[in-house]
Amino acid sequence: MTTTVQMTGVARLDAIRAEFPALLRAHRGQPVAYFDGPGGTQVPRPVAEAMTDYLYHHNANTHWAYPTSAETDALLHQAREAAGDFLNASPEEIAFGLNMTTLTFHLARALGREWSAGDEVIITELDHHANVAPWQALARERGIVLRTIPLRVTDGTLDLTALPRLLGPRTRLVAINAASNVLGTITDVAAVCAMARQAGALSFVDAVHAASHVLVDVRAIGCDFLGCSAYKFYGPHVGLLFGRKERIEQLDLPKVLPAPDTAPERLETGTQNHEGIVGTMAAVDFLAGLGSGPTRRARLASAFSELHHRGSALLGRLWEGLAGERRIQLYGPPPGSPRTPTLSFTVQGMSAEAVSRRLAERGVFTSHGDFYAVTVLERLGLLEQGLVRAGCACYTSADEVDRLIGGVKHLVRG
Numbered sequence: 001m002t003t004t005v006q007m008t009g010v011a012r013l014d015a016i017r018a019e020f021p022a023l024l025r026a027h028r029g030q031p032v033a034y035f036d037g038p039g040g041t042q043v044p045r046p047v048a049e050a051m052t053d054y055l056y057h058h059n060a061n062t063h064w065a066y067p068t069s070a071e072t073d074a075l076l077h078q079a080r081e082a083a084g085d086f087l088n089a090s091p092e093e094i095a096f097g098l099n100m101t102t103l104t105f106h107l108a109r110a111l112g113r114e115w116s117a118g119d120e121v122i123i124t125e126l127d128h129h130a131n132v133a134p135w136q137a138l139a140r141e142r143g144i145v146l147r148t149i150p151l152r153v154t155d156g157t158l159d160l161t162a163l164p165r166l167l168g169p170r171t172r173l174v175a176i177n178a179a180s181n182v183l184g185t186i187t188d189v190a191a192v193c194a195m196a197r198q199a200g201a202l203s204f205v206d207a208v209h210a211a212s213h214v215l216v217d218v219r220a221i222g223c224d225f226l227g228c229s230a231y232k233f234y235g236p237h238v239g240l241l242f243g244r245k246e247r248i249e250q251l252d253l254p255k256v257l258p259a260p261d262t263a264p265e266r267l268e269t270g271t272q273n274h275e276g277i278v279g280t281m282a283a284v285d286f287l288a289g290l291g292s293g294p295t296r297r298a299r300l301a302s303a304f305s306e307l308h309h310r311g312s313a314l315l316g317r318l319w320e321g322l323a324g325e326r327r328i329q330l331y332g333p334p335p336g337s338p339r340t341p342t343l344s345f346t347v348q349g350m351s352a353e354a355v356s357r358r359l360a361e362r363g364v365f366t367s368h369g370d371f372y373a374v375t376v377l378e379r380l381g382l383l384e385q386g387l388v389r390a391g392c393a394c395y396t397s398a399d400e401v402d403r404l405i406g407g408v409k410h411l412v413r414g
Contacts, residue, residue, distance in 0.1 A: 020043070035364065035389075035392070043234060054275045072274055075274070076274065092245050095243065111172070121147070121173045121174075124148065124175075127206060128208065156184075156332040158185075167201065174192060178209070178211075186339055193221055203223045225243045235283030254269070287304075320335075345408075353386065358407070366388050
């Protein structure tokens with residue numbers, strides 16, 4: 001039985017799709033179906049228009065006594081408010097940067113100045129290496145000891161029963177992702193952060209993949225820091241870093257002397273990507289516009305609830321369509337588990353790149369490789385072959401899922 005897609009109707013999906021000019025693209029006579037969202041979603045018109053309007057009419061540097069500079073200051077503060085609503089944080093807890101990876105390296109360097117050789121950081125085998133490499137750098141440079149939560153290869157989840165044994169008196173930080181960008185696994189990060197807090201340790205959450213599928217709530221999670229990237233939730237290439245205000249103010253951050261020393265700007269080095277930050281606000285408001293409610297946060301909650309149900313149905317349709325094929329291997333938790341609508345798979349006898357190239361010939365765009373989650377691929381024994389990854393976004397239709405299924409079946413049966 002094929003899973004049906006739950007939404008408020010075809011017109012609703014059509015209205016969403018109409019906001020994305022990229023969906024008008026054709027390749028070899030076929031309309032393009034974008035399944036590359038986990039690596040970066042397409043951008044709706046309101047986001048591009050907000051960025052263009054800023055560059056045309058408000059472009060300036062900050063904190064100076066003329067109108068366009070004051071307008072820039074106001075827009076950046078409004079963007080922090082929007083990002084705060086998106087993460088359930090205050091504007092003073094939101095910093096912007098080049099991307100989540102760069103922000104995490106910057107944060108790790110500051111935290112490392114507080115720690116001594118022999119102090120410990122807990123990482124996981126499920127994480128994108130943006131939440132691994134910064135802590136590995138501290139291990140090399142400062143003698144920090146890394147401990148690792150193992151991956152259960154059988155179902156693509158973390159063995160969180162190992163965490164109490166890993167926590168100790170010298171644990172300084174637990175670094176964990178909220179959702180795997182490879183397997184779609186959603187992890188109970190609130191429980192992990194609670195255990196870290198009880199042990200006297202800080203917590204850092206990578207929410208890059210989760211933020212486009214689950215409405216993040218830093219208060220409910222209880223984390224000290226959290227990172228995500230706007231280009232994964234229909235925005236421009238900008239990174240966001242949440243930090244509890246008191247922790248931001250305590251950090252020994254590398255910075256130039258005249259730069260602001262108050263939260264959150266003390267986390268930001270140099271002139272920021274103002275147009276990208278304005279575009280991030282527009283992306284949050286685009287998502288909020290898909291829902292209903294009296295506040296931006298309420299509208300976001302409504303939108304994410306609807307998109308979650310629709311994404312789950314699309315994931316179920318894709319899983320069911322591929323699961324019965326003998327040469328196809330699916331990875332990650334099955335439908336009905338805590339997961340995002342992102343599915344990775346292999347085709348026996350073909351590299352992931354070859355599969356993606358063949359699908360692209362049919363106008364179906366998927367990503368391939370290790371997706372910077374190298375440890376996951378190592379544990380699966382797929383580092384050389386790679387994985388094919390297909391992610392459903394707010395603009396993905398059931399017909400596009402069927403085209404993907406048909407394209408893969410053509411490969412294995414042709």
